[in-house]
Amino acid sequence: PKSHATRVALVTGAASGIGKAIATRLAAEGACVVIADLDLEKAEAAAAELGGTDVAIGVQANVTSEAEIQAGIEAALLQFGGLDLVVNNAGLSISKPLLETTEKDWDLQHDVMAKGSFLVSKAAARVLIEQEMGGDIIYISSKNSVFAGPNNIAYSATKADQAHQVRLLAAELGEYGVKVNGINPDGVVRGSGIFAGGWGAKRAAVYGVPEEELGAYYAQRTLLKREVLPENVANAVAVLTGSDLTHTTGLHIPVDAGVAAA
Numbered sequence: 273p274k275s276h277a278t279r280v281a282l283v284t285g286a287a288s289g290i291g292k293a294i295a296t297r298l299a300a301e302g303a304c305v306v307i308a309d310l311d312l313e314k315a316e317a318a319a320a321e322l323g324g325t326d327v328a329i330g331v332q333a334n335v336t337s338e339a340e341i342q343a344g345i346e347a348a349l350l351q352f353g354g355l356d357l358v359v360n361n362a363g364l365s366i367s368k369p370l371l372e373t374t375e376k377d378w379d380l381q382h383d384v385m386a387k388g389s390f391l392v393s394k395a396a397a398r399v400l401i402e403q404e405m406g407g408d409i410i411y412i413s414s415k416n417s418v419f420a421g422p423n424n425i426a427y428s429a430t431k432a433d434q435a436h437q438v439r440l441l442a443a444e445l446g447e448y449g450v451k452v453n454g455i456n457p458d459g460v461v462r463g464s465g466i467f468a469g470g471w472g473a474k475r476a477a478v479y480g481v482p483e484e485e486l487g488a489y490y491a492q493r494t495l496l497k498r499e500v501l502p503e504n505v506a507n508a509v510a511v512l513t514g515s516d517l518t519h520t521t522g523l524h525i526p527v528d529a530g531v532a533a534a
């Protein structure tokens with residue numbers, strides 16, 4: 273498939289964790305990357321780590337704001353001359369039992385992940401269709417989009433929403449050569465702002481393990497007995513958007529080291 277001589281990627285929530293690992297991997301493959309995040313300073317710092325404005329730029333973009341997303345996409349066009357690949361990664365996680373989950377929790381979770389990724393995909397698709405060069409849209413959904421666990425309704429429901437956006441957009445954008453695929457990570461403790469910011473403590477309490485042992489706890493319950501790192505998710509993005517997997521769309525790849533059947 274066609275693409276710009278240097279691929280141009282926009283990754284949301286890329287100032288931290290999985291998104292930062294994805295931006296790093298794509299830059300290592302020669303792509304120019306727009307790091308879009310809530311916090312401009314953190315986004316610019318992450319971009320600087322990748323080697324400066326010839327390779328990566330940081331932009332402030334709250335994915336719940338159509339105007340800020342549009343500005344991020346225009347920054348990609350202006351700085352790097354096009355857009356080939358967009359990753360819906362921005363997210364947060366409110367971990368509460370059903371009876372404690374408020375309407376505000378529900379709305380925030382859905383605003384950022386369901387509406388936010390819809391808005392980002394829509395703005396990106398407009399450019400990808402106009403360019404007539406195909407492209408890729410990736411959703412960082414979650415194992416929780418498929419499997420149900422306790423104390424997680426708002427987060428998991430919105431991840432399931434994202435998973436269906438993948439199928440719907442794969443169907444709608446296929447004729448333009450735009451592939452849309454998802455990744456379902458699980459248990460990425462190390463480097464994750466979500467885990468560090470309270471989610472880890474809550475999950476550790478649910479599983480009855482000390483928070484500092486949570487990564488090892490997740491690892492021992494996987495089939496491969498391996499801890500999942502942000503880089504492992506980034507590798508899946510590289511494969512799904514790379515030159516080998518040109519005929520795959522609407523797929524979700526688990527990056528969870530294997531989930532036991534029971």
Ligand code: NAD
Binds near residue numbers: 284333335467
């Ligand atoms: P993280 O907190 O390190 O990264 C999330 C990033 O999203 C942060 O930089 C944050 O500032 C940004 N963000 C939050 N709200 C935003 C908004 N409204 N607009 C723009 N940016 C926003 O956490 P992470 O673990 O790296 O999570 C990244 C994605 O991976 C999330 O969508 C998360 O749900 C998903 N995920 C993570 C895991 C895991 O085990 N860590 C598992 C499954 C899915």
